[in-house]
Amino acid sequence: MKFAGFYRGDLDGLAGPLTREAAAQWSMSHRQLRDRYGMLDKRSEDNLWTLQPLAALKVRQMMTALRGLADxxxxxxxxxYAEQDSLYKKRPRVTRAKGGQSMHNFGIAADVCLFVDGKDVWTPSEGADSIYKPVAALAHKLGLVWGGDFKSIYDPGHVQLGELPTAILHHAYTTGSATLAQLLQS
Known part of the structure; x- marks a missing residue:
């Protein structure tokens, strides 16, 4: 909540009035986005509410547009970090990022998947018939980074807000030294 700019005190690990006020602001910001852009399916909503509000805005806009195209x-x-480390250890490799090295760890990345008749569909992921063409187009239009453009690993279902160095994100996120908005402006 400090990273979002809602918590105004020093990070002390205590849940007091400033924490409760920040949590209320977090919830209000997400409700306002939902009210403005519309309700999505429960799974998408649950994941959106974990994102930093600045990221949630862009991702919600993308998901709202995608909703009109397919499921x-x-x-x-x-x-x-533990969830990220677990993914890092999986084979075949699904990520090259350990805990603390993924934009997911800071609430500024999301993954999307196409569903047909209730089942997840992943292919074709490349080429002229790629199912991810609308994701790429919307991500680019909204100023999101699309994982299909990554040079190190092709991740077409991934979108993120900005390309900030993870060391800077980690420091700001864990110490409260800067908000996401401040980092994006510098």
Whole structure:
């Protein structure tokens, strides 16, 4: 909540009035986005509410547009470092980022998947018939980074807000030294 700019005190690990006020502001910001852009499916909503509000705005806009095209769902928002480490260890490789090295760890990345008749569809992911063409187009239009453009690993279901160095994100996120908005402006 400090990273979102809602918590105004020093990070002390205590849940007091400033924490409760920040949590209320977090919820209000997400409700306002939902009210403005419309309600999505429960899975997408649950994942959207884990994102930093600045990221949630862009991702919600993308998901609202995708909803009109097919049954796209948001399948991942924020991840803990432990969840990221578990994915890192999986084979075949699904990520090259350990805990603390993924934009998911800071609430500024999301993963989307197409569903047909209630089942997840992942292919074709490349080429002229790629199912991810609308994701790429909307991500680019909204100023999101699309994972299909990554040079290190092709991740077409991934979108994120900005390309900030993870060391800077980690420091700001864990110490409260800067908000996401401040980092995006510098």
């Amino acid at each position: 796209w769902k948001l399948i991942c928002g924020i991840r803990t």
